[in-house]
Amino acid sequence: MNLSKSIDFLLENAGAVIQYRLHKEILKDLSSRQFSISGDAR
Amino acid sequence: MGIVIEKINSGNDFGQYGMMSVIYFVNALEDHVLKQNLLKTLMGNGKLISLLDDHWGTENAYKLCHWIDTPDHPYYEMYKEAVQSNFIFLVESQEQDGSWSPNWSWGEPEVWQRVVTRLKGVLTFKFLWTLKKFNYIEGL
Numbered sequence: 001m002n003l004s005k006s007i008d009f010l011l012e013n014a015g016a017v018i019q020y021r022l023h024k025e026i027l028k029d030l031s032s033r034q035f036s037i038s039g040d041a042r
Numbered sequence: 043m044g045i046v047i048e049k050i051n052s053g054n055d056f057g058q059y060g061m062m063s064v065i066y067f068v069n070a071l072e073d074h075v076l077k078q079n080l081l082k083t084l085m086g087n088g089k090l091i092s093l094l095d096d097h098w099g100t101e102n103a104y105k106l107c108h109w110i111d112t113p114d115h116p117y118y119e120m121y122k123e124a125v126q127s128n129f130i131f132l133v134e135s136q137e138q139d140g141s142w143s144p145n146w147s148w149g150e151p152e153v154w155q156r157v158v159t160r161l162k163g164v165l166t167f168k169f170l171w172t173l174k175k176f177n178y179i180e181g182l
Contacts, residue, residue: 001133003179005140006166013141014163026170026182 050080061090065109078116085109085117105132108168112175129178132169141166 010022023030046067049056056064064084071077084090090109107128110118118125137143141162147154174182 001136001173001179002140003170003181005138006136006170007140009140010163010166010170013159014167015160018163018167021171022167026167026174 047076047080050083053083062108081116085120088120090121107132107172111168111172125176129173129176132173133178142169 007022007027010018014022020030046064050064050068054060061084068077068080068084071080090106105128106121106124109115110121110125112118132142135142142165143158143162144165147158149157170179170182173179
């Protein structure tokens, strides 16, 4: 299974909510600062 | 809300698409006892396997791991073998671009073309999320 391709696909094609959840729940690379900037992802 | 609960308790045959809606409903319930009772009615006799796997096998639009999406699920042990088979199928059916696609479509082709990429995103996230929960992906 190619994990990096799946992540690239989501980063390029998924909607804002899915991208937000990808960062928060899978990649875990989202800071609270980034969350407040990308408010449309809520 | 009462109508759905009544339908579940009366043994309504939801089919795979109806069951998908029902599980979203049950998962959102705050009443733990009610939730466990409804899950028992829906899944307690193992019938989800026959609903999902007997008719369409792993090509089914919705996978068992849509329902049992964490190892903490109260019915994981009962459905463990089928869930693990789901994971093998998911790994094998990943597309070249890294996504998973719905195996169904609806509406006019031009409409479908506009929504399918977003749907692929929803499915791909859901499957990654679930595989991660079960520690099925190295590096996550």
